[in-house]
Amino acid sequence: MAAAGTGYRRERALALRNSSSALYNNLAVLCPPARPPRAFGAVHGTTLSLLGPEGPPRQLPARGGGSALSTPLLTQAAWCELPARVLLVLTSQRGVQMYEADGSTLVFWHALDVPEHPAVFLEIRPCRGCVGKQGRVPTEPLRALPAPLRTIRQHFGSCVSSSRGLRGSPGARGSARARPEPSLSQEAAGDLVTADDSGTLCLWSTGEEFTLLGKIPGSGCTCSSVTLWNGIVAAGYGNGQIRLWEAGTGQLRAQVSAHARWIYALDLAPLTGKLLSGAEDSFVHVWKLSRDPDTDDVEIQHCHAECVTDTQVCGARFCDPAGDTFAVTGYDLSEILCYGPA
């Protein structure tokens, strides 16, 4: 095994109230910098299994659309660290819900107008909010919000109103990732990348409006998870491959036969460029991305492999910005497995 960094070992398993569903990127971790992870969340059907820093594990149900309709299935959950506060955002077949970080209070709910095209992917990073849709996008205006939430609505609103451009191929799903870029290259100040079922990647610049900067055409293989680091797009595909693309030019820089099955989760540790990948083949891999500033060479090395026996991994996240610790969950697993430095 090529060892380009520290190894890891399993530290502990945290019990959830429910098992995790087989959904892409199905693990949310709240890890404020310089502190141990505060909370975890994994979607189970119509509820979110929540594990806070103290107290027993809990459940947060999705909001229904009315008494005649069945409770909608949740598709993803993530913590959004905005400048003033942290929100817990849930996307479902029926819309988007935002809660206080501990899941105690619902602060905002946006219902989608077209029930056949649910909100499915979500990634929220500081200062930006982005919620995508399967196929079509909502066009109705947002509800009025109380004053303290206006900042959030502004960001969310800009996303919703221009998310017409976030449409991938019809009926597509996928994932989106935005990252605050401290060192953006001159030509492409992209800080959001989206992916869809056809494998097409779109690079956006976020602001008052979302601007499409470029597209990397897909080859028909679904891209289920995508992340952005240092001008490099890292994408995980249904055929088990990880590909690294140059964000500015769309050039393929690396191709890894990483997994034997569909990749479900990718995460990135921004301080070190470590990449975490989890797939249906029961494996979780840690990789190291690097970019030589002089030669512009892009490298990816394999650091570590973990096999989660008899489990199809559906969620994998780093628990600190340097990537020294990570957490994993899988389909039908009622636990979150935590790994730390060996």
Added chain:
Amino acid sequence: MSARTLPLLFLNLGGEMLYILDQRLRAQSIPGEKARKDEWTDVDRKRVMNDIISTMFNRKFMEELFKPQELYSKKALRTVYDRLAHASIMRLNQASMDKLYDLMTMAFKYQVLLCPRPRDILLVTFNHLDAIKDFIYESPAILNQVDETFRQLIETYNCLPDGEFQLIRQTLLIFFQDMHIRVSIFLKDKVQNSNGRFVLPISGPVPWGTEVPGLIRIFNHKGVEVKRTEFTTAGNYVTPQREGSFELYGDRVLKLGTNMYSVSRPVETHMAGSSKNLASRAKENTVPNPLAKEELNFLARLLGGLDIQKPAGGETGFRLNLFTTDEEEEHAAQTRPEDLSYKVINIEATQEPGRRAELSRILGELEVAEPRPGSAEKGEDLLALMDGL
């Protein structure tokens, strides 16, 4: 989630049901001349299989099935299989029906989990249909019905992209979530652990279209490959030899979905021991079901399409036992954990008299077509359904 999941779920579960019924009927059959009045013969077995298969594949029923719709609960779906299993001269007690449904669902859960590619769920379905055609090859009319459905499957699903199949698979996995019933044939073959979870091998052929893990290729900014490195893991994978056929006839290559039961291997199930997962499922069972009205409508539409034939007068029903003895069946009925029982759906009284009348009529029509005298349980089930209206 996907609105195209139901046909695949229904056909595969139906296929597993037929495998199990066929195995039990063969195990319990007696040579024709020696049979007493209440014992099975080979002729009876073929007749039961023909009746069930022709009911399952009837055109009106298939039309309803293929309409884009959400998946309903396990309870609602079980009602449909209950009706199907009783589409002939055979009848099953509650305990046997429970066991049958457990086996069917665990078998298909296993197949969905182990499918190499999401698209291979279609190959699993084709395996089931190929076997069904073998059961009724002597009846050209029924064979035609099955081929029609086969063609409809090909037309509906062959063109779907992989991402859509993965969505179907994820929808199915939500349906099967938290089911860990232990099946003896799986335990013996070491495909299931004693905790009820399936063994996921990390060796063998990779899915068609996937490369064996291990290679890293680096390209420069002009797109020229400049470096290759390798990494190793505990997995032991090989390249697959060929892809299965998605045509009406062909070698499917995949073994998932073929008949794993044989007369000499009686199949038992064990309820998983109490675990915290069961707590959440028990909660799901006791909370009044807000879906009940929708589910009843779905059932009415689906069952309305079931064309149950009444056999020639004077015949009594034969009871099939999924257990080895009657005592075992009785014991299983009494000891089944409360939260794992497939109770009749709790139906809230609907306020619309027009809807109520319509449903009563449809259910009433089904009642009249029933071929079985002395089948107290089935009658009770229907009455319970109608009482709730």
